[in-house]
Amino acid sequence: xxxxxELLEELKASPYELIDIVAPHxxxxxxxxxxxxxxxxxxxGAYREKPGTLIATxxxxxxxxxxxxxxxxxxxxxxxxxxxxxxxAGTKLATIRHYLTSKEVxxxxxxxxxxxxxxxxxxxxxxxxxxxxxxxxxxxxxxxxRDGMELLIMSRMKRETSLPYKGPDGKIYAVYFKLGENVDSxxxxxxxxxxxQLPLVQDVVNRVRSEWEEHE
Amino acid sequence: MSAAxxxxxxxxxxxxxxxxxxxxxxxLGFVAVHTRxxxxxxxxxxxRTHGGDGAVYRVSSYHDANELMAVADASGATxxxxxxxxxxxxxxxxxxxxxxxRPLIWIGPSWGVIRELGDKINTKRLARRLGVPTVPGSDxxxxxxxxxxxxxxxxxxxxxxxxxxxxxxxxxxxAGGGGMGIEEVERMDTxxxxxxxxxxxxxxxxxxxxxxxxxxxxxxxxxEVQILGNRRGDAHVHFGTRNCTIxxxxxxxxxxxxxxxxxxxxxYGFDAGKVLDDIVEYSLRIAKEVGxxxxxxxxxxxxxxxxxxxxxxxxxxxxxxxISGAISKINDEGPVDLIKEQVRCALGEExxxxxxxxxxxxxxxxxxxxxxxxxxxxxxxxxxxDRFAWEEQPWLSVLTHVxxxxxxxxPTEFDPNLALAIVKGKDLAEVKARGVAFxxxxxxxxxxxxxxxxxxxVAFLREKTANILEF
Numbered sequence: 001x002x003x004x005x006e007l008l009e010e011l012k013a014s015p016y017e018l019i020d021i022v023a024p025h026x027x028x029x030x031x032x033x034x035x036x037x038x039x040x041x042x043x044x045g046a047y048r049e050k051p052g053t054l055i056a057t058x059x060x061x062x063x064x065x066x067x068x069x070x071x072x073x074x075x076x077x078x079x080x081x082x083x084x085x086x087x088x089a090g091t092k093l094a095t096i097r098h099y100l101t102s103k104e105v106x107x108x109x110x111x112x113x114x115x116x117x118x119x120x121x122x123x124x125x126x127x128x129x130x131x132x133x134x135x136x137x138x139x140x141x142x143x144x145x146r147d148g149m150e151l152l153i154m155s156r157m158k159r160e161t162s163l164p165y166k167g168p169d170g171k172i173y174a175v176y177f178k179l180g181e182n183v184d185s186x187x188x189x190x191x192x193x194x195x196x197q198l199p200l201v202q203d204v205v206n207r208v209r210s211e212w213e214e215h216e
Numbered sequence: 217m218s219a220a221x222x223x224x225x226x227x228x229x230x231x232x233x234x235x236x237x238x239x240x241x242x243x244l245g246f247v248a249v250h251t252r253x254x255x256x257x258x259x260x261x262x263x264r265t266h267g268g269d270g271a272v273y274r275v276s277s278y279h280d281a282n283e284l285m286a287v288a289d290a291s292g293a294t295x296x297x298x299x300x301x302x303x304x305x306x307x308x309x310x311x312x313x314x315x316x317x318r319p320l321i322w323i324g325p326s327w328g329v330i331r332e333l334g335d336k337i338n339t340k341r342l343a344r345r346l347g348v349p350t351v352p353g354s355d356x357x358x359x360x361x362x363x364x365x366x367x368x369x370x371x372x373x374x375x376x377x378x379x380x381x382x383x384x385x386x387x388x389x390x391a392g393g394g395g396m397g398i399e400e401v402e403r404m405d406t407x408x409x410x411x412x413x414x415x416x417x418x419x420x421x422x423x424x425x426x427x428x429x430x431x432x433x434x435x436x437x438x439x440e441v442q443i444l445g446n447r448r449g450d451a452h453v454h455f456g457t458r459n460c461t462i463x464x465x466x467x468x469x470x471x472x473x474x475x476x477x478x479x480x481x482x483x484y485g486f487d488a489g490k491v492l493d494d495i496v497e498y499s500l501r502i503a504k505e506v507g508x509x510x511x512x513x514x515x516x517x518x519x520x521x522x523x524x525x526x527x528x529x530x531x532x533x534x535x536x537x538x539i540s541g542a543i544s545k546i547n548d549e550g551p552v553d554l555i556k557e558q559v560r561c562a563l564g565e566e567x568x569x570x571x572x573x574x575x576x577x578x579x580x581x582x583x584x585x586x587x588x589x590x591x592x593x594x595x596x597x598x599x600x601x602d603r604f605a606w607e608e609q610p611w612l613s614v615l616t617h618v619x620x621x622x623x624x625x626x627p628t629e630f631d632p633n634l635a636l637a638i639v640k641g642k643d644l645a646e647v648k649a650r651g652v653a654f655x656x657x658x659x660x661x662x663x664x665x666x667x668x669x670x671x672x673x674v675a676f677l678r679e680k681t682a683n684i685l686e687f
Binding site for chain 1: 274290598
């Protein structure tokens, strides 16, 4: 049984994450940020229709790609020396100090409470079409899984193989992979909430809501 | 040819190394790219060794056209060599390369040729028009389930009429290639589910749900013809034939042999020499018709009765080009580096020789050494290579991106191909003996995350060597 109170105290002692903003592709970088300490916001709005704060632009083939803050926080530092230079994909451009939201805290704690079904290999993963359709129509919580059921397609090295679920019966509570992105071996693919864990999950949600202070 | 040219090598692994080597032979500059997963690949080290840090750029993907253009501009590249796979047969990319504000030279067939021959269906129609035999089946992608079923039924009926012992229909993703997206159906009652599965797969992988429906001919041999055309597409030579019949269960080539048959040393139930001559003549007929203007491979199936059918044309340099080069000579000088010839012609040089100047000598085998489990449907093996070594020989050339002096983790983003080994011999007996000697000398060891030993296809390659070119 996890100790929710202890975990919350741990997170309160260090309530932020440092998020690196890296160049998603090659190009000539220009910074919109002029100095560290600037408050930035990630995409927001009811439909996340409002873009995040512009951190930099990356120009290639005469197209300027805006590089925006992905999360709300404060610019910890940025690589001013790269301004006006051609950078390679993956080059670090800036770091944002992001204060955890209550939802993120719930997700972090739930990762310890839920049954995490791990990726057996580094690969791309997809839900089988029937499950995918159901999730799109009714949300992930509508999918009940049971040991041995066909759940995922594992795609790697030009091959697709089906991946049956192994673990306790329950509802899918969290999906940790994104379409078309590789998941490393051992990383969780889904978080499943077995029936007997439901009270604990509810407890986590209630405690975090009442005890976690959101940073502005 | 101007030595001021700089070639962007838009590929990875062993082909990137071969392109870099061709550039060096021609005195050309080059620039290589790599992704995060490939940072320890041998092609990166090779580029850095021979071109310095400025010759290597990290990109987000080999499949991002904008990335490649940006690197070409930043590095001052004047030409792009696509290698095989990725953009090699993408006519839109080839067109963009030559039509942009800062045009680059495309080292491959011109985009119009790729468009015409890159489409299997177009090729089939063109071949039929020129009197070249093609595999019976659909000559356009089928998107409609009812139409697909009708076609499959007609093929099963044809096979029954012909008295074939085993009836089989082949479904191919129209936009697929390299053995991807091919399924077999033995009975009509399983056709619909297989068709739907492949259609969904094709949509996911290739963004096109078109499916070709052909009949599967058993016990065939898979042959190829290697063609080279000059930049204008008005002069063509061939560099002989290859036999690529030894494949994995997933139709991936594993052993290739040049030439395609050995009529002087083995007995066939048909006139093998005539078949080789015929497929070369048919291939050149199409090449001349379309003004083919680079290296390309015409792929054929040959039935046990000795009937050849054109499958497709690969408008690019092929993995196995090395064995054609190994047995070829130009004006009595060999082996021929076909990639070098391709680059040279693309940069505007004349061929400088005719078919009469090309001669052939001996046989060559290419082994694809791959981390996979042949006993389990050639399932890829992923892990760390700890030891990789072989005995150097004058008749052997090993092409690899796997470092031999330090451990190497196989990236899961790509096929677990480790190396290509090209063996040359004066006759069939010698080349087979040398092939086995090489495989016996190979040291290949490693383990995966679970501590399981490396699995490879070396035993499979050794076993298959005994019967190469027999039909």
